[in-house]
Amino acid sequence: MPVHNHFYTAQPPGGQPQPFPQGLQLAxxxxxxxxxxxxxxxxxLQQTGQAVPAPLAGFALIDTGASLSAxxxxxxxxxxxxxxxxxxxxxxxxxxxxxxxxxxxxxxxTTLPAIDFSSLLGANLAGQMVAIHQGPLIALLGRDLLxxxxxxxxxxxxxxxLSF
Amino acid sequence: xxxxxxxxxxxxxxxxLLRHHKGKYALxxxxxxxxxxxxxxxxxxxxxxxxxxxxxxxxxITEEEHAESxxxxxLGLLRARP
Numbered sequence: 166m167p168v169h170n171h172f173y174t175a176q177p178p179g180g181q182p183q184p185f186p187q188g189l190q191l192a193x194x195x196x197x198x199x200x201x202x203x204x205x206x207x208x209x210l211q212q213t214g215q216a217v218p219a220p221l222a223g224f225a226l227i228d229t230g231a232s233l234s235a236x237x238x239x240x241x242x243x244x245x246x247x248x249x250x251x252x253x254x255x256x257x258x259x260x261x262x263x264x265x266x267x268x269x270x271x272x273x274x275t276t277l278p279a280i281d282f283s284s285l286l287g288a289n290l291a292g293q294m295v296a297i298h299q300g301p302l303i304a305l306l307g308r309d310l311l312x313x314x315x316x317x318x319x320x321x322x323x324x325x326x327l328s329f
Numbered sequence: 330x331x332x333x334x335x336x337x338x339x340x341x342x343x344x345x346l347l348r349h350h351k352g353k354y355a356l357x358x359x360x361x362x363x364x365x366x367x368x369x370x371x372x373x374x375x376x377x378x379x380x381x382x383x384x385x386x387x388x389x390i391t392e393e394e395h396a397e398s399x400x401x402x403x404l405g406l407l408r409a410r411p
Contacts, residue, residue, distance in 0.1 A: 235399065
């Protein structure tokens with residue numbers, strides 16, 4: 166079973182890298198992610214002589230509280246992906262119907278496979294930065310993804326692992 | 330609201346879909362049922378092949394629909410996008 170281990174470390178001046186539990190606490194279990202148009206749409210665009218939009222990069226936060234993964238709506242609009250569904254979601258203003266979108270996620274610099282989501286919640290993540298990584302948060306990885314993985318969160322060791 | 334026409338059409342034909350295609354995925358564009366598929370990926374591939382990159386409804390044919398839970402949004406920590 167392949168395993169992706171993600172380490173949070175800090176290196177004191179002149180010293181060796183050390184586990185940095187506060188880094189994992191502050192940033193959360195985050196992965197670099199690229200959001201791409203779904204393969205079926207990429208194929209259709211190529212068949213009709215249209216350019217396939219370039220992937221958009223940022224970070225994805227593993228959110229065990231979310232039943233459905235989410236993607237930033239601005240990102241999905243930049244990719245030109247159209248909605249394929251509506252789901253009922255609890256929000257601060259009460260239950261609301263929210264649009265869902267298909268997309269492919271890849272995880273650069275990791276051994277994780279590309280994931281083709283048939284349904285991602287469109288969310289407003291604009292302006293949310295991931296601590297430590299200093300990059301934009303553009304996706305949440307919910308339990309629809311985690312049902313394919315084993316997640317181990319090691320707080321004292323400042324690591325998390327995904328096995329698949 | 331996006332896909333309002335498609336959702337209304339789905340509701341109108343849901344009893345018929347449940348009788349014959351329970352557990353499968355309906356593909357609807359406008360007021361037209363384009364097909365019924367085993368999985369959402371096949372439905373999407375057929376949708377973009379037939380109609381191009383347009384809004385489309387891909388919906389599981391089932392009696393009960395569940396709400397999704399994203400506490401970060403429920404608590405207002407993240408903002409949902411209608």
